[in-house]
Amino acid sequence: MITRQAAPDEADAVASIAxxxxxxxxxxxxxxxxxxxxxxxxxxxxxxxxxxxxxxxxAGPIGFCAFREGWIDHLYLLPPYVGRSIGTALLNRAKDRHAYLQLWVFQQNSRAIRFYERNGFRKVRETDGASNEEKVPDALYEWHLEP
Structure with a gap:
């Protein structure tokens, strides 16, 4: 398994993974x-x-991480590849480029919450979901590069 920057023509494959x-x-x-x-x-x-x-x-892409200044927007893996440190490798790409990152996670997504907390993210606040498209309670997490 390797990690690499996605090509623009891989957007459809990435959407399918998500x-x-x-x-x-x-x-x-x-x-x-x-x-x-x-x-x-x-x-x-x-x-x-x-x-x-x-x-x-x-066989091609099995997971991805989409990030920008200060934010992880998406991190998804195909189900058979979860639990193999692939998510950590992708998350580290974002951490290598930014000293501060935030992300939203659904409160029911306990597996993802454990993953992010193991990787240094801490909960900032919870919401009732009224502001997200799904209307499902979520939580804001953040990570800071240690000096």
Missing amino acids: RASRAHFLPYLPVLHSPEEDRAHFRGRVFSKCEVWVAEGE
Whole structure:
């Protein structure tokens, strides 16, 4: 497995990873967008505003992290690859480039919360979800580079 910066023409593959991961690990979330809307979002917004890194297996991308100044916007792996330190390798790409990062995580997503806390993120606040698209309670986490 290697990590590398994603090419713009991989936006559709990255969107598919996000969709598959959300369906598997976050079944309590409402499905708000079609696969085509997901692909358009990743092509038009995520890839234009974020640095996107993929973890690549033998058959192609198996996970990705999309980040920008101060934020992790997305970190998803295909379900069979979770628990193999791939997420940590992707997260470290963002940490190598930024001294401060924030991210939102759904409060029900205990596996992701444990992952982020193991990787130095600390909860800043919780919300009732009224401000997110899914209307599901979430939490803001942050990480600071240690001096």
